[in-house]
Amino acid sequence: MSETTLNGRGLALVPRTDAKQTMKDYKSDQEVRWCPGCGDYAILAAVQSFVPELGLRRENMVFVSGIGCSSRFPYYMNTYGFHSIHGRAPAIATGLAASRPDLSVWVITGDGDALSIGGNHLIHALRRNINLNILLFNNRIYGLTKGQYSPTSEVGKITKSTPMGSLDKPFNPISLAVGAEASFVARTIDSDRKHLQSVLREAATHRGTSLVEIYQNCNIYNDNAFEQLKDPELRDDITLRLEHGQPIVSASKAVRRTPGGGLEVVDRASVPESEILVHDAHHPDPSVAFALSRLDEPAFEHVPIGVFRSVERPSYDQLMSEQLEQAQAGGRGDLHKLLHGGDTWRIG
Amino acid sequence: MTKQVQQLDRVIIRFAGDSGDGMQLTGDRFTAETAEFGNDLSTLPNFPAEIRAPAGTLPGVSSFQLHFADHDILTPGDAPNVLVAMNPAALKANLGDLPKGADIIVNTDEFTKRNLAKVGYAASPLDDDSLAEWRVHAVPLTSLTVGALDGFDMSKKDAERAKNMFALGLLSWLYHRPTEATIQFLETKFAKKPVIAKANIAAFQAGWNYGETTESFSVSYEVKPAKLEPGVYRNISGNQALAYGLVAGSVQSGLPLFLGSYPITPASDILHELSRHKNFGVRTFQAEDEIAGVGAALGAAFGGALGVTTTSGPGVVLKGETVGLAVTTELPLILVDVQRAGPSTGMPTKTEQADLLMAMFGRNGESPVPIVAAATPSDCFHAAIEATRIAVTYRTPVILLSDGYLANGSEPWRIPEVSALPVITPGFAAAPNGDDGETFHPFKRDPQTLARPWAVPGTAGLEHRIGGIEKADVTGNISYDPGNHDTMVRLRQSKIDGIDVPDLEVDDPDGDARVLVLGWGSTYGPIAAAARRVRRAGGKVAQAHLRHLNPLPKNTGEVLKSYDKVLLPEINLGQLALLLRGRFLVDVISYNRVRGLPFKAEELAGVIQDVIDSE
Structure with missing residues (x-):
């Protein structure tokens, strides 16, 4: 296997089946126990109805999660699943994916799990580029511990642990992932099943680590956090659709380069079509993707949605397998020879 | 001049110098020569954690002690018979361990006013009678080395660096050690720098010839080969033996070895060694931290690999939560703890046995983990295979305890026959185990061992979910039932208590x-x-x-x-x-x-x- 044959083929080594699969095949027998109205239900249904189209053998699919509301997800998928410990899912999935290239490995995590306690594992997974799909459910709050602010909560968030407002600046998960030079970075939203599934499709077929931020509503502790993006009156103006090769626009706004080399959002009618930035998700330089990730400041006036970056570079598991093949080119190791290596002497 | 040869049954030598003087290498080579000669031996390297402490100071002293004999011995020896002191700091730091009458070989060139002052000697101990109770051999090692390398195309400073090989040559003469292997070693080590190779060999030979001709040494010593059990032997350190044991565990179980590890003293050499054996299908993963190291190993174990993580005490602390996850998910995992002096950073290069209670109890909840401890450097090999057997047979994390003394110490090892090593059967689950013939129960146990089935992804019909939340007996589904928790706590404990281990002899x-x-x-x-x-x-x-x-x-x-x-x-x-x-x-x-x-x-x-x- 060489890098050229696997690039763009995240599932190339995963065995396929001709048997027809439906959403029902991917539902486990466990009762789903999220709060009524939680955005997680929509994401679960979107994933369960999407995965059959991949045509993979169900037993070669694994969902690994950390801790938090979203991390219950694997229990509801009728695949192999591992509900692990807080923040560590990327590390556990790394060992699994690195040693089993025949598996399609998905990490389910949340904003606290991935960006707070597990931040270190996330950035290293992204830089290593192991063949994983990381779905980061971002609801900008701690749900399972009952409502403390999270590392993506806006400054000044009033919660149980911050009665006078939170003080620390939040992470922008897309900026963080692009900064870690992730090879695939995307954002989607729980309420838009079609868009969510189109992003999952691209993530699954990308060879390497795919990070998908999913805006997810917590209707108990942070309801309507993404309401502007769902409101039929506002959403088409706010949402900047990222589609490779297409101009980056919403219904009323457009993105163009500033003379200083940055990006700005302007009234769409005020600029000629030729000045609107055309999205290039495959550009090797991450700086435009990073600039795009900053456009949602100040909060949610305009929000890019879609694949920010999708570039090809060798995945860690693939390079590791190649080193093993190279080391075994002259034959597999012989234990007797290993033990007798170096200086030996005989007595008797 | 014919010199007298005296027979001895055993000798303890300590090489001591500045951390930059190459004392560990000198000790290693003398050990290799001694092993080749057929003595039984045991070594104790002792070095500072600082890579290069300020030159000539007491904290910068590095030493290597070697005990060799014509009979089987068990330790690197209590007190040296011979001290090789490359500078005043080495003399001062080690003199207290030296019994009266022992030999001291000192490098007089380093006994300058400045170096003496660095360690608080007002006057040179070589010039007064403060060393009268020992047999001092004053040798200008540095200048003799530089003299021997006259004509080599190298700076004086580079020539001086070969003084440890001069010392090795002298000691090799003094104890009748075979020299050919050291010459070959130097040729290979400096293959890309032929001038340096030749210079080191010349210094080594000059040291030997100096012993032969100088009047400072009137006697040389012979220690006859030891009568050990028949077999093929090699010299081996604890870390190397442990790495080999893990490879053997992988071969004997048929499970691919996956090592997730983060560099830490004194365990890193296991990572280094295993990373050289990819031809055995060994995957070594240098993780971003200790937690990721064990996490990746556990993930690989879920996928059917022999998951291993190697560390020392501070790393064990960080890995505790993941070990608990392995306890409750009942997956095989080996955690190697090469203990060092604690608490906290403690003394990273010094040995200790103070992690036992952490290994036993250092996790939340009732979280029993089997513990295996190696007894000698070469025993690390067998202990690693035993840890593999327990982990795989009983689907449990196992803590394998070594320590700094075993890790860096070495001894001759009678290499076992591969055919005599135990065979370990993973026994992966291959079919549903429910009474209906269709359902898979991931926590339905083997009645004998209480081990649960190990069903790896890729096995059709056995798709299941495991995790850190308490599981219902048999089905493995999430359960908060009080009675079930009590049952599961007791089952996990009974499984570990029931592990088949040999009687204490x-x-x-x-x-x-x-x-x-x-x-x-x-x-x-x-x-x-x-x-x-x-x-x-x-x-x-x-x-x-x-x-x-x-x-x-x-x-x-x-x-x-x-x-x-x-x-x-x-x-x-x-x-x-x-x-x-x-x-x-x-x-x-x-x-x-x-x-x-x-x-x-x-x-x-x-x-x-x-x-x-x-x-």
Whole structure:
């Protein structure tokens, strides 16, 4: 296997089946126990109805999660699943994916799990580029511990642990992932099943680590956090659709380069079509993707949605397998020879 | 001039110098020559954690002690017969360990005013009578080396760097060591720098010739080869043996080895060694931190690999939560703890046995983990295979305890036949195990071992979910049922308690000793050597050594209770003693020293004799 044959083929080594699969095949027998109205239900249904189209053998699919509301997800998928410990899912999935290239490995995590306690594992997974799909459910709050602010909560968030407002600046998960030079970075939203599934499709077929931020509503502790993006009156103006090769626009706004080399959002009618930035998700330089990730400041006036970056570079598991093949080119190791290596002497 | 040759039955040499003087390399080469010659041997490297402490200072002293003999020996020796001191700091730091009458070979070139002042010598000890009780051989090692390399295309500074090879040559002459392998070693090591290779070889030979001709050394010594058990031998350090044991565990179980590890002293050499054996299908993953190292190993284990993580005490602390996850998900995992002096950073290059209670109890909840402890450097090989057997057979994390003394120390090892190694059967689940013939119950246990089925992704029909939340007995579904939790806590404990481990063997030559000296881990050598001394002097003492700390061998209580007194030396403040007192109500007598160094045989012999005398 060489890098050229696997690039763009995240599932190339995963065995396929001709048997027809439906959403029902991917539902486990466990009762789903999220709060009524939680955005997680929509994401679960979107994933369960999407995965059959991949045509993979169900037993070669694994969902690994950390801790938090979203991390219950694997229990509801009728695949192999591992509900692990807080923040560590990327590390556990790394060992699994690195040693089993025949598996399609998905990490389910949340904003606290991935960006707070597990931040270190996330950035290293992204830089290593192991063949994983990381779905980061971002609801900008701690749900399972009952409502403390999270590392993506806006400054000044009033919660149980911050009665006078939170003080620390939040992470922008897309900026963080692009900064870690992730090879695939995307954002989607729980309420838009079609868009969510189109992003999952691209993530699954990308060879390497795919990070998908999913805006997810917590209707108990942070309801309507993404309401502007769902409101039929506002959403088409706010949402900047990222589609490779297409101009980056919403219904009323457009993105163009500033003379200083940055990006700005302007009234769409005020600029000629030729000045609107055309999205290039495959550009090797991450700086435009990073600039795009900053456009949602100040909060949610305009929000890019879609694949920010999708570039090809060798995945860690693939390079590791190649080193093993190279080391075994002259034959597999012989234990007797290993033990007798170096200086030996005989007595008797 | 014909020189006198004197026969000795054993010698203890300590090479000491600045950390940049190459003392570890010098010691390693002398060890290799000694192993080739056929002596039994044991080594003790002792070096600072700083890579290069300020030159010429006491904290910068690095040493390597080697004990070799014409009979089987158990320790690197208590006190050196010969000290090679490359500078005043090395002399000052080691003189206290030297018995009167021992030989001191000093590099006089380094005894300058400045170097003497650095370590607080007002006047050179070579010039007054402060060393009168030792046999001092004053050798200008540096200038002799530079002289020998006159004509080589190299700077004076580079020439000086070969002085350790001059010293090695001199010592090789003094003890009749074979030299060919060292010359070959230098040729290979400096293959890309032929001038340096030639210079080192020239310095080595000059050292030998100096011994032959100088009048400072009128006698040379011969230590005959030891009569060891027949077989093929090699010299091996604990870390190397442990790495080989893990490879053997992988081969013998047919499971691909996956190592997730983060560099830490004194465990890193296991990572280095395993990363060289990819031809065995070994995957080594240098993780971003200790937690990711064990996490990746556990993830690989879920996928059907032999998951291993290697670390030292501070790393074990960080890995605790993941080990707990392995306990509750009942997946095989090996955690190697090469113990070092703590707490916190402690003394990273110094040895200790103070992680036992952390290994036993250092996790939240009732979280039993089997513990295996290696006794000698070469025993690390067999201990690693045993850890593999337990982990795979019982689907459990296992903690394998080594320590800094075993890790870096070395001894000759009779290489075992591969055919004599145990075969380990993973027995992956392949079909549903429910009564209906269709359902898979991931926590339906083997009635004999209480192990659960290990069903790896890729196996059709056995898709299942596991995790850290309490699981219902048999089905493995999430359960908060009080009775079920009590059942599961007890089942996990029973599984570990029921692990099949060999009985504790007692060595009591006469069979009528009333005092038992018990140990675990790296104290084996010093305790056994001490017991021999006591017996030679007419004392009666029985000796037993625990390899399995959890579960303990079934006959442990019976053995302890059959002696009037049980003495337990540990390099901690009595951790195993606490366990044995709690478990068996036996009034164990503890002997504890926590100095970062192994026990000395003489010291322990005295302690054993005192206990016998107090009978």
